[in-house]
Every structure is written in structure tokens, then in C-alpha cells.
Amino acid sequence: MSSAPVQFSYQEIVSVTNNFDDVNVIGKGGLGKVYKAKVSQSGEPVDVAVRRIDHSYWLQDNAFAKEIEILSKLKHKNLISLVGFCDENDEILVINKHAANASLFEHLSDPTLTWMRRLKISAGVASALKYMHNHSVIHHNVSSTTILLDENWEAKLSGFEFCMVIQEGHLDPAYERIGVGSYKSDTFSFGIVLFQILCGMKAFLSKDGTFQAPLAIFQYEDRKLHKLVDQDLYKQMDPQSFNIFSAVAYDCLKERRAPPNMNQVLQRLEKALNFQEKYENHEHSSTVVRKGPSNEMMSTVVLEYVQV
CATH class of the missing domain: 1.10.510.10 (Transferase(Phosphotransferase) domain 1)
Known part of the structure; x- marks a missing residue:
């Protein structure tokens, strides 16, 4: 069973993404850019993908809440693992385990x-x-x-x-x-x-x-x-x-x-x-x-x- 998602502080995510440096961008979805980073999970370093929700998306709050709720409840080996999230400083961030071979x-x-x-x-x-x-x-x-x-x-x-x-x-x-x-x-x-x-x-x-x-x-x-x-x-x-x-x-x-x-x-x-x-x-x-x-x-x- 995977551990419960962690609520990261905004400063923690700023630090691991080097202030959302474009060098760390690994993709851009419908809701915003995705950054590769490394965080600590249960005391172990883990590669993650940090999605920074685009504020221009008018349903962003609903989409954020829905994704966190779904991934917190559903546990299956073929579903992406939710590592954590951040909802602070008017920023919405979803942190998933990084998939090494992309899409x-x-x-x-x-x-x-x-x-x-x-x-x-x-x-x-x-x-x-x-x-x-x-x-x-x-x-x-x-x-x-x-x-x-x-x-x-x-x-x-x-x-x-x-x-x-x-x-x-x-x-x-x-x-x-x-x-x-x-x-x-x-x-x-x-x-x-x-x-x-x-x-x-x-x-x-x-x-x-x-x-x-x-x-x-x-x-x-x-x-x-x-x-x-x-x-x-x-x-x-x-x-x-x-x-x-x-x-x-x-x-x-x-x-x-x-x-x-x-x-x-x-x-x-x-x-x-x-x-x-x-x-x-x-x-x-x-x-x-x-x-x-x-x-x-x-x-x-x-x-x-x-x-x-």
C-alpha cells in the first residue's frame, strides 16, 4: 500500500524546481507546465513530476480537488502514484511519481x-x-x-x-x-x-x-x-x-x-x-x-x- 499524499509547502516546491526554472520542464498539459524534481518520500528520495496548474483555466480548483480526491482513494499498480500536493500562495501544484519513459x-x-x-x-x-x-x-x-x-x-x-x-x-x-x-x-x-x-x-x-x-x-x-x-x-x-x-x-x-x-x-x-x-x-x-x-x-x- 502506498503512503498517503504529502501536503508540501510552496517553498519546498520552489526549492526542488529551482523556482520553476524552464530547464526542468518535461511537458505541458492542458492544465499547465510539468517540472521534473526530486523530493523525499518516507525518508527516501523519489523522482517526481510537479504540475503547476495554469490560473487561466477556469475550472482549475475543481480539477485540482477532483484529482487529489481520486488519486488519494484509488490504489492500483497501473495508476500513476500521487506523491503529494500544494495549495498555497495562490498556487495549485500536483506532485506525481515521475514516469521514466514519458508517455x-x-x-x-x-x-x-x-x-x-x-x-x-x-x-x-x-x-x-x-x-x-x-x-x-x-x-x-x-x-x-x-x-x-x-x-x-x-x-x-x-x-x-x-x-x-x-x-x-x-x-x-x-x-x-x-x-x-x-x-x-x-x-x-x-x-x-x-x-x-x-x-x-x-x-x-x-x-x-x-x-x-x-x-x-x-x-x-x-x-x-x-x-x-x-x-x-x-x-x-x-x-x-x-x-x-x-x-x-x-x-x-x-x-x-x-x-x-x-x-x-x-x-x-x-x-x-x-x-x-x-x-x-x-x-x-x-x-x-x-x-x-x-x-x-x-x-x-x-x-x-x-x-x-
Whole structure:
């Protein structure tokens, strides 16, 4: 069990960030700049990310309080750890444990991010979302930029400023009608992330930089999705692992009215991971498929398993 969050003084944070020197900036989110620093936690030095809430954000107080409340209550290995906070001198600061490998977004096209690692990251995020949903919390901000990676490439879901807590299972129909306030929004967003993990950002980006969900759905239904996967990455994949993973991503986007819940998503991703582990341990007969003469032939073999 992690320790309770510490309420730091403003001067402590000024000191460890060298008065918020831009040299220490490691990112800038929707709510302000993020600084790398080192603080003491239970007598031990720990690397942290200090987010300085931008005062121009009109809901900053609400977002701050919500994030502190959520991260203080929820404890899961795939949620970013809250080290502490500061609410002093008209400053609002959130201090989380630093993720050594930054965000998933920065590694989507990285060849060192193997298929096995991508599967484990996906299963980790699904596990975190399942945990949150079981505790009546909707994340509302799932993306490749809010999924951070620690020194062991383990996923750490962050970005809790837009979370919504469902009180006693009650969901306001007005929120449901406009597409927020529902677990379905997390499922849809996670489907986008899964396609990004599989194909990279460039495969489905429009000219204005937005993700094109209909294109992802079309490519899957047209049995051409494998052509958008980096071939070096594709060669690493067990066919059934690829098939299950892509089917899960498709279902998260396509079935908007009745999408799979996170428990179902996690079970299927763990199944895909299990196939890959067997494949890499030379225990799975699908290694023979990789000797096929063309991608088209491999595609036919993979897609015959589409119902999972």
C-alpha cells in the first residue's frame, strides 16, 4: 500500500524546481507546465513530476480537488502514484511519481517498443480502467498522452482532472445523451489507443491531426488492417494474438451503444498476451504461418479467427 499524499509547502516546491526554472520542464498539459524534481518520500528520495496548474483555466480548483480526491482513494499498480500536493500562495501544484519513459504517445512508432510490451501496456491500462469502473469512476481522458510508462515500461494511467464519480450507480440521462458521464466513453477512447498501439499514430491521422475512427473500422472490416502495421512489428506477432487484439480494438469503436465492458476487454487482451507468450516460447504452432509467401496469405490465416 502506498503512503498517503504529502501536503508540501510552496517553498519546498520552489526549492526542488529551482523556482520553476524552464530547464526542468518535461511537458505541458492542458492544465499547465510539468517540472521534473526530486523530493523525499518516507525518508527516501523519489523522482517526481510537479504540475503547476495554469490560473487561466477556469475550472482549475475543481480539477485540482477532483484529482487529489481520486488519486488519494484509488490504489492500483497501473495508476500513476500521487506523491503529494500544494495549495498555497495562490498556487495549485500536483506532485506525481515521475514516469521514466514519458508517455505512450512518444513511443508509438518506436521499434524498441516490442509487440509483447505493447500487449502488456494495453492489458495494464485495461486493468486500471476495470478497477476504476468497479469503483464507479469514469476517467474521461484516456489517450496515448495520458498513459505514462515507468522505467520497466509498465503503464501508469494519469490525467484524472476530468474524472467523474457516479454516485450510487446513478447516471444523469442528460450526460448520457451528450456522450459523457458513461463508461462507454472510456471504452471508445481506449479503442482508439489500441488502434494507435497496433498501427501507430500516422496510420489514422487526418490533415488536422485528429484520429479517424471510421477509417480504422473500415480497414478492419476490409481485412486490410495488417497492411497498416509496421512490417517489423507485424513479424513479431502471433497470428491469433494479432487477431484478438484487433478485434477488441474494433469492438471498442464499433459497438458504441453496447460496447464490451472493461472486464471483457481485459480478459481478451490477456488471452492475446497468452498466445504471444506461447509463440515467443516456441510452444505455439502458428510460427509456421510466418513462413507464408506473402502478407495476403498471412492475412487470410489470421482473419479466419475473427470471432473471439
